[in-house]
Amino acid sequence: MPPAAALLPWRRLVVPLLAVVSVPFVLPLALPFLLRSSSSRQPLSVHRLDWLPPLSPLPRTPDPSTPPPPPLTLPLAPPTTPPPPPSTLPMAPPTRSSPAASPPPPEKDEGGGTTCDLYDGEWARDEAARPLYAPGTCPYVDEAYACASNGRPDAAYTRWRWAPRRCRLPRFNATDFLATLRGKRLMLVGDSMNRNQFESLLCILREAIPDKTRMFETHGYRISKGRGYFVFKFVDYDCTVEFVRSHFLVREGVRYNRQKNSNPILQIDRIDKSASRWRKVDVLVFNTGHWWTHGKTARGINYYKEGDMLYPQFDSTEAYRRALKTWARWIDKNMDPAKSVVFYRGYSTAHFRGGEWDSGGSCSGETEPTLRGAVIGSYPRKMRVVEEVIGRMRFPVRLLNVTKLTNFRKDGHPSVYGKAAAGKKVSRRKQDCSHWCLPGVPDAWNELIYASLVLEPKPRSWKHH
Ligand SMILES: *[C@@H]1O[C@H](CO)[C@@H](O)[C@H](O)[C@H]1NC(C)=O
Ligand SMILES: *[C@@H]1O[C@H](CO)[C@@H](O)[C@H](O)[C@H]1NC(C)=O
Numbered sequence: 001m002p003p004a005a006a007l008l009p010w011r012r013l014v015v016p017l018l019a020v021v022s023v024p025f026v027l028p029l030a031l032p033f034l035l036r037s038s039s040s041r042q043p044l045s046v047h048r049l050d051w052l053p054p055l056s057p058l059p060r061t062p063d064p065s066t067p068p069p070p071p072l073t074l075p076l077a078p079p080t081t082p083p084p085p086p087s088t089l090p091m092a093p094p095t096r097s098s099p100a101a102s103p104p105p106p107e108k109d110e111g112g113g114t115t116c117d118l119y120d121g122e123w124a125r126d127e128a129a130r131p132l133y134a135p136g137t138c139p140y141v142d143e144a145y146a147c148a149s150n151g152r153p154d155a156a157y158t159r160w161r162w163a164p165r166r167c168r169l170p171r172f173n174a175t176d177f178l179a180t181l182r183g184k185r186l187m188l189v190g191d192s193m194n195r196n197q198f199e200s201l202l203c204i205l206r207e208a209i210p211d212k213t214r215m216f217e218t219h220g221y222r223i224s225k226g227r228g229y230f231v232f233k234f235v236d237y238d239c240t241v242e243f244v245r246s247h248f249l250v251r252e253g254v255r256y257n258r259q260k261n262s263n264p265i266l267q268i269d270r271i272d273k274s275a276s277r278w279r280k281v282d283v284l285v286f287n288t289g290h291w292w293t294h295g296k297t298a299r300g301i302n303y304y305k306e307g308d309m310l311y312p313q314f315d316s317t318e319a320y321r322r323a324l325k326t327w328a329r330w331i332d333k334n335m336d337p338a339k340s341v342v343f344y345r346g347y348s349t350a351h352f353r354g355g356e357w358d359s360g361g362s363c364s365g366e367t368e369p370t371l372r373g374a375v376i377g378s379y380p381r382k383m384r385v386v387e388e389v390i391g392r393m394r395f396p397v398r399l400l401n402v403t404k405l406t407n408f409r410k411d412g413h414p415s416v417y418g419k420a421a422a423g424k425k426v427s428r429r430k431q432d433c434s435h436w437c438l439p440g441v442p443d444a445w446n447e448l449i450y451a452s453l454v455l456e457p458k459p460r461s462w463k464h465h
Helices: 012-021 023-036 172-179 192-206 295-299 316-334 381-391 403-407 439-454 460-465
Strands: 121-123 160-164 183-189 215-217 227-232 237-245 249-256 262-271 283-286 304-306 341-345 398-400
Touching: 023 283, 160 249, 172 192, 183 192, 192 215, 192 227, 192 237, 192 283, 192 439, 227 262, 249 316, 262 316, 295 316, 316 341, 316 381, 381 398, 398 439, 403 439
Parallel strands: 183 237, 183 283, 262 304, 283 341, 341 398
Antiparallel strands: 121 160, 215 227, 227 237, 249 262
């Protein structure tokens, strides 16, 4: 495992490219802010390299008080010429105004409930019903995400609810979620971002059991990043919630060169070894993404292997596509839609200013979501790959399309509160602007899983329970 913050950025080309392209649009918007704020802030960047501008203008509710986002009419092909030197132009004007205290309630669902886009919407302030568990009370949040316990002073970031624009989410009910899972297994498979979501799920379900000793890790393990498999049992519902670590979903390996030095490789045409654990699970939630964006994965030199061929150099987006296809083939062959539900959780956005995860990038001091700007419409190219691969599968995989809803949440990351502050001083060396504080943003992803289980038709074999 790399350090906690080591999991992001898709960005090197993007920031300069975007900065240049957006000059005529953003500058007029940004100028008043730049002139007004005494301390000019660093640009907020979210993805590296694979960022694509929105394909069409984003639909939005008419709101005369907010100016429309700058239109982006960039050609869609990635640049082939070297990027211009980085510019320090802000991508989005920093938002100073408080978000609307209570946005209008989402419209009534007019269709069958499943036709509207659950992922098109906004964050609504909900002081009454959020967070779903009090900060600092859930024993399953590991230190890296326990921001309140680590000294984060503000709490507004815990009080937002995701509100789709054109439909209503079913009212979240953890008891009903557990009842739906009765007699079943739910498993999250992926990287530390999925462990973040796993811990969130344990915490929100824990709220529904009066006797907290009626849930436990079956091996007695405490959650830590050093271990790759956890199984939590909810005794009264005879169900388990599990996590399996798999950074790439395909198989990691090593090769030895003539000097007998070992080097990591990735076999993009072979499914990960942990796949034997995925079989027969009733609800699967996959993700992979952040490990494809940096270091050896991004460089792709003597790293990707297919069959007996170790590619001297290979493009990481194409490798990602082939790895996902390997995963898709495995799902199609081994999983039965009459018995199981499979989710793929989309890319979760990181927000670094003034650098990368490993070069002094920061997100500290952010206490409110971003409400507008180019960041909101950003969608990484690897997500288009995900959509394309899922679209060709036999198994109807459900895409938890959370990228956009995470775009807003620059306030939700641990930043300097990923570790308990020793004494009063907080480490400012490396900030975590990739993962999420808990309670926080991943709670909303789990609410969306619940919504999907409620709204979509259930697998045939579930109905006999
Ligand atoms: C939550 O779900 C349970 C089980 O389905 C049900 O008995 C309860 O009434 C629900 N609570 C609310 C507030 O809807
Ligand atoms: C996912 O959301 C993005 C906007 O963030 C949208 O462009 C895309 O079409 C959505 N994908 C699907 C499959 O709905």
